[in-house]
Amino acid sequence: xxxxxxxxxxxxxxxxxxxxxxxxxxxxxxxxxxxxxxxxxxxxxxxxxxxxxxxxxxxxxxxxxxxxxxxxxxxxxxxxxxxxxxxxxxxxxxxxxxxxxxxxxxxxxxxxxxxxxxxxxxxxxxxxxxxxxxxxxxxxxxxxxxxxxxxxxxxxxxxxxxxxxxxxxxxxxxxxxxxxxxxxxxxxxxxxxxxxxxxxxxxxxxxxxxxxxxxxxxxxxxxxxxxxxxxxxxxxxxxxxxxxxxxxxxxxxxxxxxxxxxxxxxxxxxxxxxxxxxxxxxxxxxxxxxxxxxxxxxxxxxxxxxxxxxxxxxxxxxxxxxxxxxxxxxxxxxxxxxxxxxxxxxxxxxxxxxxxxxxxxxxxxxxxxxxxxxxxxxxxxxxxxxxxxxxxxxxxxxxxxxxxxxxxxxxxxxxxxxxxxxxxxxxxxxxxxxxxxxxxxxxxxxxxxxxxxxxxxxxxxxxxxxxxxxxxxxxxxxxxxxxxxxxxxxxxxxxxxxxxxxxxxxxxxxxxxxxxxxxxxxxxxxxxxxxxxxxxxxxxxxxxxxxxxxxxxxxxxxxxxxxxxxxxxxxxxxxxxxxxxxxxxxxxxxxxxxxxxxxxxxxxxxxxxxxxxxxxxxxxxxxxxxxxxxxxxxxxxxxxxxxxxxxxxxxxxxxxxxxxxxxxxxxxxxxxxxxxxxxxxxxxxxxxxxxxxxxxxxxxxxxxxxxxxxxxxxxxxxxxxxxxxxxxxxxxxxxxxxxxxxxxxxxxxxxxxxxxxxxxxxxxxxxxxxxxxxxxxxxxxxxxxxxxxxxxxxxxxxxxxxxxxxxxxxxxxxxxxxxxxxxxxxx
Numbered sequence: 001x002x003x004x005x006x007x008x009x010x011x012x013x014x015x016x017x018x019x020x021x022x023x024x025x026x027x028x029x030x031x032x033x034x035x036x037x038x039x040x041x042x043x044x045x046x047x048x049x050x051x052x053x054x055x056x057x058x059x060x061x062x063x064x065x066x067x068x069x070x071x072x073x074x075x076x077x078x079x080x081x082x083x084x085x086x087x088x089x090x091x092x093x094x095x096x097x098x099x100x101x102x103x104x105x106x107x108x109x110x111x112x113x114x115x116x117x118x119x120x121x122x123x124x125x126x127x128x129x130x131x132x133x134x135x136x137x138x139x140x141x142x143x144x145x146x147x148x149x150x151x152x153x154x155x156x157x158x159x160x161x162x163x164x165x166x167x168x169x170x171x172x173x174x175x176x177x178x179x180x181x182x183x184x185x186x187x188x189x190x191x192x193x194x195x196x197x198x199x200x201x202x203x204x205x206x207x208x209x210x211x212x213x214x215x216x217x218x219x220x221x222x223x224x225x226x227x228x229x230x231x232x233x234x235x236x237x238x239x240x241x242x243x244x245x246x247x248x249x250x251x252x253x254x255x256x257x258x259x260x261x262x263x264x265x266x267x268x269x270x271x272x273x274x275x276x277x278x279x280x281x282x283x284x285x286x287x288x289x290x291x292x293x294x295x296x297x298x299x300x301x302x303x304x305x306x307x308x309x310x311x312x313x314x315x316x317x318x319x320x321x322x323x324x325x326x327x328x329x330x331x332x333x334x335x336x337x338x339x340x341x342x343x344x345x346x347x348x349x350x351x352x353x354x355x356x357x358x359x360x361x362x363x364x365x366x367x368x369x370x371x372x373x374x375x376x377x378x379x380x381x382x383x384x385x386x387x388x389x390x391x392x393x394x395x396x397x398x399x400x401x402x403x404x405x406x407x408x409x410x411x412x413x414x415x416x417x418x419x420x421x422x423x424x425x426x427x428x429x430x431x432x433x434x435x436x437x438x439x440x441x442x443x444x445x446x447x448x449x450x451x452x453x454x455x456x457x458x459x460x461x462x463x464x465x466x467x468x469x470x471x472x473x474x475x476x477x478x479x480x481x482x483x484x485x486x487x488x489x490x491x492x493x494x495x496x497x498x499x500x501x502x503x504x505x506x507x508x509x510x511x512x513x514x515x516x517x518x519x520x521x522x523x524x525x526x527x528x529x530x531x532x533x534x535x536x537x538x539x540x541x542x543x544x545x546x547x548x549x550x551x552x553x554x555x556x557x558x559x560x561x562x563x564x565x566x567x568x569x570x571x572x573x574x575x576x577x578x579x580x581x582x583x584x585x586x587x588x589x590x591x592x593x594x595x596x597x598x599x600x601x602x603x604x605x606x607x608x609x610x611x612x613x614x615x616x617x618x619x620x621x622x623x624x625x626x627x628x629x630x631x632x633x634x635x636x637x638x639x640x641x642x643x644x645x646x647x648x649x650x651x652x653x654x655x656x657x658x659x660x661x662x663x664x665x666x667x668x669x670x671x672x673x674x675x676x677x678x679x680x681x682x683x684x685x686x687x688x689x690x691x692x693x694x695x696x697x698x699x700x701x702x703x704x705x706x707x708x709x710x711x712x713x714x715x716x717x718x719x720x721x722x723x724x725x726x727x728x729x730x731x732x733x734x735x736x737x738x739x740x741x742x743x744x745x746x747x748x749x750x751x752x753x754x755x756x757x758x759x760x761x762x763x764x765x766x767x768x769x770x771x772x773x774x775x776x777x778x779x780x781x782x783x784x785x786x787x788x789x790x791x792x793x794x795x796x797x798x799x800x801x802x803x804x805x806x807x808x809x810x811x812x813x814x815x816x817x818x819x820x821x822x823x824x825x826x827x
Contacts, residue, residue, distance in 0.1 A: 333630025455520030515557025529554030649712020749807035
C-alpha cells in the first residue's frame with residue numbers, strides 16, 4: 001500500500017466517510033441509532049504473538065469469523081427482479097396475455113420481443129456483475145494479522161474474534177477492537193463522531209471499524225466481527241453496483257413519468273373509440289386497441305441504458321478500471337475541472353536523493369550517519385524517507401538506539417527521532433518542510449526557493465532539544481542540512497494532461513508540497529497555466545473569492561485536506577462539475593465531496609472506499625478511457641432515446657387523431673412490432689454500442705424532446721393523411737387491410753428517415769445498418785408468406801406511390817425541422 005499519508009509534502013490526514021450504495025456519504029454522529037460504541041474487551045489471547053492456529057480453528061468452528069460478503073454488485077436475484085418486474089413490463093405483460101386470447105400469434109410478437117430484451121438485460125448485467133466482483137477482489141486491501149507470532153496478509157472475511165490486526169498509516173480499521181500495541185497511533189474517527197481531529201490511541205483504547213489510521217502504527221485485538229461489527233454495514237455499501245445520481249437515468253425517468261400521464265387518457269379514449277363508438281368485430285377491435293397502446297411505451301429505452309452502462313463497466317474493467325458506481329462513467333464525461341494531487345498522479349511514488357547540503361558547518365560524514373539512523377527509526381517509511389534509506393544505509397554494526405520517535409503528521413508537516421549515539425551522546429532531530437521549521441526571514445529559504453523552482457523537493461533536517469512532540473521544540477530547531485529529492489515523473493502524465501487540455505477540461509494541481517516546486521513539475525509536463533501558482537496559506541477564506549482564485553490559478557501548494565474540500569466546493573459553486581484524484585488518506589475529504597472521486601488502486605483503503613472509480617493499474621492515463629466511455633454512453637443513449645421517443649409521440653398523436661376522427665385504428669400490433677424492430681430496436685442496439693467521441697452536453701431531456709416532438713408529429717400527420725386518403729381510395733371487404741398497408745409504408749419510410757438522420761455522421765457500417773433495415777422491410781413486402789404473416793400487402797399502384805410521395809414530403813419536413821430546431825433551440 002502506498003503510504004502517502006506520511007509524505008512530508010504536507011498533505012494532511014483524512015476525515016472520511018464511506019459512501020452508501022444509493023446515496024452520497026453522510027456523517028453519522030455518535031449516539032445515533034447506529035452508534036457503534038461498545039464496551040472495551042480485553043486484548044487478544046496470546047499477547048503480541050496473536051492467536052495460535054488451534055485458537056483460530058476453534059473460533060471458525062464456533063462461527064466467530066468476519067465472514068460478511070462484500071458485494072460489489074447486485075445479486076443475481078436482484079438483477080432478475082430489476083429487469084423483469086418493471087411498471088412497463090407489467091403493462092405490456094397484461095396486454096400480451098389479452099392478445100394471446102383474442103388475436104393470432106403474429107399480434108403477440110411484441111411480448112416475445114420484451115422477453116428477449118429483458119433476457120439480454122439480465123445476461124449483460126450478470127456479465128458485468130462477474131467482472132465487477134472479480135475486480136473488487138483484485139482491488140480489495142488485505143489487513144495484516146499476526147498469528148503464531150507471524151504477520152501475514154489475509155482477506156478481511158478471514159479475520160476471527162480475538163485476532164491481532166496490525167495497523168499502519170492509511171489502513172482502515174476493518175472490525176471493532178481494542179488497541180493492544182500503539183506507537184504514536186493516531187486514528188481518524190470523524191465518520192463515527194463527526195470530530196475532524198485525529199485521536200491519539202493508547203493500549204486498551206477502543207477502535208471502531210470504519211475509522212482510518214492517519215499517523216503512527218500499532219495493533220488491535222478484534223472484539224466484534226461479522227455482522228456485529230460496524231464495518232459490516234459500511235463495507236457492504238462501499239462499492240455497490242448502483243444506478244443513482246445520473247442525468248441519463250433521472251432524465252429517462254422523467255420522460256417515462258410524462259409518457260405515463262399521456263398514455264392513460266389516450267388509451268382510455270382509444271378503447272372507447274374502438275370498442276364502443278365503432279361497430280366492429282370485437283376481437284379485431286381489441287387487437288387494434290392494443291396495437292395503439294403498446295407503442296406508446298418506450299420500454300426498451302430503460303433496458304438499453306442499463307445495458308450500455310453495464311457494457312461500459314465491462315470494457316473499463318478490462319483496462320483495470322474498477323467502476324464502483326455506474327453513473328461515474330457518465331459523470332466523468334461531464335466533468336469540466338479535474339483536480340489532481342501531484343504525488344502518485346503526476347509523479348510516481350518513488351524518489352531519489354540528489355543531494356544532502358550541510359548547513360551551519362555540519363560534518364558531512366556525521367550528517368550521513370544521522371540520515372541513516374533517521375531512516376532506520378521508522379518501520380513504515382514513506383516515499384521520501386525510503387529515498388533517504390536507499391541513499392544512506394546503516395553501516396554494519398553501527399546502529400544507534402532510538403529513544404523517541406515522532407511519526408509524520410501532516411498537521412505538523414514534520415517527523416522526528418531521538419537517538420543514543422554510538423559514542424554515548426544523545427541527539428534529537430526533526431525532518432520536514434523547511435518553510436514550517438524555519439522562520440520566514442531565514443536566508444536558507446531563498447536557496448530552497450531556487451531549488452523548488454527547478455521542481456525539486458526539499459526537506460530540512462534540524463537538530464532539536466527537548467521532547468519531540470512538544471510544538472515549542474520545533475521553534476528552536478537548528479538547521480543541519482537540506483535534503484534535495486527528485487521526484488519521478490509518470491511517463492504517461494504529459495499525454496494525459498494534453499488530452500484534457502484538448503477536451504477543454506481545466507486541470508488544477510492541488511498538493512501539500514511547496515507551490516513553486518509543484519508548479520515546476522507541472523510545467524515540465526506541459527500543464528497549461530502551470531506558471532500561475534498559489535500558496536494555499538494565502539488562499540481567501542470567503543467562498544466566492546476562493547472560487548475566483550481557483551479559476552484564475554492552476555497550481556496550488558501547501559493545501560490542507562480541509563482546504564481541498566473547500567476548493568472543490570468553491571468550484572462547484574461556480575457551476576463546475578469537478579473530478580478529484582488522489583491516493584492517500586489526506587485526499588478522502590475532497591474525493592468524498594467531488595462530483596467524481598478517482599482513487600489509485602495502490603492508494604490507501606480509505607480513498608478506495610469513497611471513490612467512485614478506482615484505477616487498479618495506478619495509471620492516471622486510464623482516465624481518458626473513462627471519459628471516452630462516458631461520452632460514448634451519453635452520446636449514443638441521447639441518439640437512441642430520440643428514436644424511442646419519436647415512436648411514443650407519433651403513437652400518442654395517432655391515437656388522438658383516431659379518437660377525434662372516429663375511425664378504426666390503422667395498425668395491428670404485428671405492424672408496429674415490425675416497424676419498431678426495424679427502425680428502433682435493432683438499430684438502437686448497434687448505435688448504443690458504437691464509438692462516439694462527442695463532447696457530453698447537459699439537459700438530456702430537452703435535447704431529446706426538442707427533436708422527438710417535431711419528428712413524431714410529422715410522422716403521425718403524414719401517416720394519418722395517407723390513411724385517410726386510403727380510406728377514400730379503397731372499398732370492399734379487404735379495404736382495411738389495404739389502408740393499413742399504405743399507412744404502414746408511409747410510417748416506415750418516415751421512421752427510416754428519422755433513423756437516417758440520427759445515424760449521422762455516416763460510416764460504412766452505419767450506411768449498411770440503415771440499408772439492411774430497408775431491405776428487410778422490402779423482403780416482408782415481396783415474400784408471400786411474410787405478407788400473410790404480417791398482414792401487409794400493397795394493393796394497386798396509385799395508393800402505394802401516394803404513400804411514398806407523402807413520405808418524401810414528410811422527410812423533407814423532417815430535415816427542415818431538425819435544422820430549425822438546432823438553430824433556434826440550441827442546448
